[in-house]
Amino acid sequence: MFKPKTKAQTTTLFAWALIAPAALVMFWVVVWPLYETFRLSFTDSTLGTLMGGAEYVGWENYEKAIGGRKFPSIVTRTFYWMFLSVGLKVVLGLIGATLLASNIRGRGIFRALVMPPWIVPIAIGCFGWLWLYNGHFGLLSNFAEMAGITDGPYSFLAYKQSAFYSAVVTDVWIGTPMVTLFFLAAMQGVPRDLYEAAYVDGASRWYRFRRITMPQIMPTVISMALLSAIWTFNSFEIIWILTEGGPRGATTTLIIDTFKTAIFSYKFGAGATRAVLVCILLGVFSLIYLTVLGWVGKKYGYAGVQK
Amino acid sequence: MATVKLENIYKSFGETEVLFDINLEINDKEFVVFVGPSGCGKTTLLRIISGLEEVTSGSVVIDDKDVSNAPPVERGISMVFQSYALYPHLSVFENIAFPLRVAKVSEKELEEKVFKAADILQLRDRLDFKPGQLSGGQRQRVAIGRSIVRDPKVFLFDEPLSNLDAALRGDMRVELAKLHQNLKTTMIYVTHDQIEAMTMADKIVVLHDGVIEQVGSPMDLYHNPKTKFVAGFIGHPNMNFLKTSDTDIKQKKLSANIGDFTLDLAVDVSDIKAGDEVDIGIRPEDLVVSSNKGGAPMTVDVVEHIGATVILYGTVLGNSDFCAVLPSDSVVKPGDTVNLTLDPFKCHAFDSSGQALLKS
Structure with a gap:
């Protein structure tokens, strides 16, 4: 029995053939590593078992990770790190974008000047900050001493609290430019007529910002904040270069902990577990975030679009 | 207030x-x-x-x-x-x-x-x-x-x-x-x-x-x-403008020559002298088809029927893009020639700087 293929079937086959190469690459670089991480997280894989012999250990890794003495404080610290840093980036980004959107002489130059922290490779930027924070040779310590705030060299990265907030400052420094530029682009998309109409009606600058600019750029702020949150949550190189998660774990976030476990201690299985936990936590966070903002958006009509 | x-x-x-x-x-x-x-x-x-x-x-x-x-x-x-x-x-x-x-x-x-x-x-x-x-x-x-x-x-x-x-x-x-x-x-x-x-x-x-x-x-x-x-x-279709080939002033009236045609216009001629170039403005709706052989011949290129009126576009006295509006019952086809005439009092005249010569 031989049934000639219908035209629709041929078209479908052809479509699959066209996306096959891309699908294969995606499988190779995304799906398989994800699956492997997931699989590893249920094994006792370490450097010693690398040549084979890693065994399935069930939920043991998860029990150990979540039940660990430091785990709650690491999770809390990670979220605190994320909220603080993203909050600062969004606020500074809004202020910066508003200033850059204003009609001032030479605003092209100012717009270009925002870019460097973002253009400079992160590692190089971080080394710059490393020197700034240095106790004996650092600019900041020197200034603080000259201004009489400290009475001797102060090593910003040597103390738990100051190390954490120093890392936040660096992270904000690196992360703000892109947020600013996205906000600026969104602000420029707001039709000028709206501001003029409000101005004719007597609305002040602040009123116009509050009732026109903010609602109009809200979709951008929401998506940018989420992206920034994910990046900050997983921000690794800044902390690693500045403090390697120290002193005494004061800057150890989940991603640092994952790296320390998996790569430094060669506990691949336990590290993979942490990576999976990061995924789950971020997924849950994103879901809650988007749901809440969906409600808010509906109530205030942020997502309203006009032709 | x-x-x-x-x-x-x-x-x-x-x-x-x-x-x-x-x-x-x-x-x-x-x-x-x-x-x-x-x-x-x-x-x-x-x-x-x-x-x-x-x-x-x-x-x-x-x-x-x-x-x-x-x-x-x-x-x-x-x-x-x-x-x-x-x-x-x-x-x-x-x-x-x-x-x-x-x-x-x-x-x-x-x-x-x-x-x-x-x-x-x-x-x-x-x-x-x-x-x-x-x-x-x-x-x-x-x-x-x-x-x-x-x-x-x-x-x-x-x-x-x-x-x-x-x-x-x-x-x-x-x-x-x-x-x-x-x-x-x-x-x-x-x-x-x-x-x-x-x-x-x-x-x-x-x-x-x-x-x-x-x-x-x-x-x-x-x-x-x-x-x-x-x-x-102002006005739709737009007013037609014809350049005069020669002008003369007779008894305080402007005598405008366009090709072989002469229009005698009752306008203020105090700032105009014989021979000055003048633009004659004619509203398309002021034109009528002459019943006898008088008037200027118009070679019709396009005929638009818009219900209440018929709009003709064609060439008059060497001026293409000339427009005339006729009553809806006019029977005209592209390629036809119609003889157009008008009340000279309804004409407008403009001097070379574009200022209207006031009707006197």
Whole structure:
């Protein structure tokens, strides 16, 4: 029995053939590593078992990770790190974008000047900050001493609290430019007529910002904040270069902990577990975030679009 | 009670001068239309009255008060924008209420005013909608509603109908005219469409290249254009212009030769001498087909039947793009030749600088 293929079937086959190469690459670089991480997280894989012999250990890794003495404080610290840093980036980004959107002489130059922290490779930027924070040779310590705030060299990265907030400052420094530029682009998309109409009606600058600019750029702020949150949550190189998660774990976030476990201690299985936990936590966070903002958006009509 | 007076207004953007010595008086309750081709400065003039642009020199006087340097809100004006400028994230209610919220009007009074405006504009059942859910005409009405609630002394409209389709534009013209009758407020309206100007205005201000060409009632502009520009701009289809090949002056009358034809026109000839070149303006609707063999032959290229009339395009006395409007029962086909004639009294004549020679 031989049934000639219908035209629709041929078209479908052809479509699959066209996306096959891309699908294969995606499988190779995304799906398989994800699956492997997931699989590893249920094994006792370490450097010693690398040549084979890693065994399935069930939920043991998860029990150990979540039940660990430091785990709650690491999770809390990670979220605190994320909220603080993203909050600062969004606020500074809004202020910066508003200033850059204003009609001032030479605003092209100012717009270009925002870019460097973002253009400079992160590692190089971080080394710059490393020197700034240095106790004996650092600019900041020197200034603080000259201004009489400290009475001797102060090593910003040597103390738990100051190390954490120093890392936040660096992270904000690196992360703000892109947020600013996205906000600026969104602000420029707001039709000028709206501001003029409000101005004719007597609305002040602040009123116009509050009732026109903010609602109009809200979709951008929401998506940018989420992206920034994910990046900050997983921000690794800044902390690693500045403090390697120290002193005494004061800057150890989940991603640092994952790296320390998996790569430094060669506990691949336990590290993979942490990576999976990061995924789950971020997924849950994103879901809650988007749901809440969906409600808010509906109530205030942020997502309203006009032709 | 609101009059608007513009005195010696000049405006330039950097090096570019866009308005020259604008002087204009607008009476209370008048519907004034600024009309002109794009780039003539009409929108800039409106924005100067609104306070969105500053004058370079000169003054804007509203109700005998010089407001040249006052912010818009203190001028007692409200403006409807070409794009409507509705806030897409706010409901129709909040859009209309916006100026009142800015002015911190009490909630009760605010609601009253919004509902009143919504009733006038038939938007009562649309108050909870977002602008994006409305049709073009409804958005237009919301924009008007937003300016009504402020109870302005002067309404300013910046090409408010240009984003609507032709049928809706006709309806909105009527609605705006009615609105003007109801509100009895001074209105200033900017458009590039001379039909809007003709149908709605009490007074038309024709602007061209930053100067006022002529101010007058629609029919005044139609019958007595002071310049060739106004003559060509007002009226549809456009006025035909024929260049004279020779002119003569006989018994204080202008005798204009166009090819083999001679028109004797009763116009003021004090500034004209024999031999001067003159443009003769003829409205397409003033032409009639001559019953005998007299008149100028027109070779017809295109025939448009628009119901009430028939519009012919063709060549007359060597001038292509000549247009004639005939009664709807005229039987003419492309390629035909018709003999056209007209009452010389209905002709317009313009000197070489484009100024009309007044009819004497």
